[in-house]
């Protein structure tokens with residue numbers, strides 16, 4: 677993968693109705709995302725309730741939770757794809773439901789869990805779709821957009837796949853293509869649902885390294901993962917979702933303690949420590 681950081685454009689979101697909020701360091705900034713008293717679920721079925729948290733500019737927030745705890749339901753609610761059962765979601769200070777969808781697509785990029793896809797677009801075409809949010813009306817992508825899409829493919833180490841059909845590449849390659857597509861949007865906030873789930877060890881590390889670079893370039897990232905060691909590696913803050921509540925949110929090593937993870941996943945602390953190995957947080961030195 678290229679070591680280059682994809683530059684972000686300033687002012688991609690809406691600044692109107694911005695609500696200052698205390699971030700992880702206690703500083704007052706306008707959150708990229710702010711969930712307040714949020715209840716989530718499907719139809720009448722409540723999956724989690726009373727969720728309160730922010731994502732700050734340039735912050736990586738990792739969401740951990742057991743299977744079925746509601747991580748995907750939460751992400752889909754934050755993105756306006758599911759209606760909140762109660763409470764609100766604000767992006768850059770404005771309620772998600774009130775955003776113009778084109779402006780929203782410039783503010784937020786979404787990397788869903790990789791799916792097979794139906795239409796045999798080339799990988800480059802799939803990534804170019806990420807540029808659509810930045811094109812006026814029905815304008816077709818310009819050479820600069822194609823160049824940008826290729827740069828995103830290069831950044832994820834899959835430029836060699838550009839002419840291949842999206843339906844005829846592996847699940848891990850599709851995952852990387854979806855990340856490249858979201859990067860091509862140049863969003864202020866990147867929301868990723870288990871981005872490393874189907875990747876080999878090398879690509880998992882590359883994606884985590886890329887998350888760190890995006891953060892350094894000022895992009896906020898909200899991602900779910902089933903691997904606490906990944907969260908401990910890249911997160912500024914970790915949130916634990918379980919039992920229908922946000923059980924904790926805060927600094928990685930103070931939040932994802934063996935005791936908290938044992939409670940979250942329903943296994944022993946000893947098993948957690950063994951599973952985390954060198955990543956096991958030392959609670960005596962937790963920040």
Ligand SMILES: Nc1ncnc2c1ncn2[C@@H]1O[C@H](COP(=O)(O)OP(=O)(O)OP(=O)(O)O)[C@@H](O)[C@H]1O
Nearest residue numbers: 718719721723741742743744745746747748749750
């Ligand atoms: N479309 C749906 N309709 C009704 N219930 C759903 C729907 N999708 C998910 N659920 C239920 O909502 C709950 C939360 O599911 P969700 O997919 O958000 O969990 P998750 O934490 O992302 O799980 P995993 O880690 O297994 O991906 C589960 O009980 C699930 O069965």
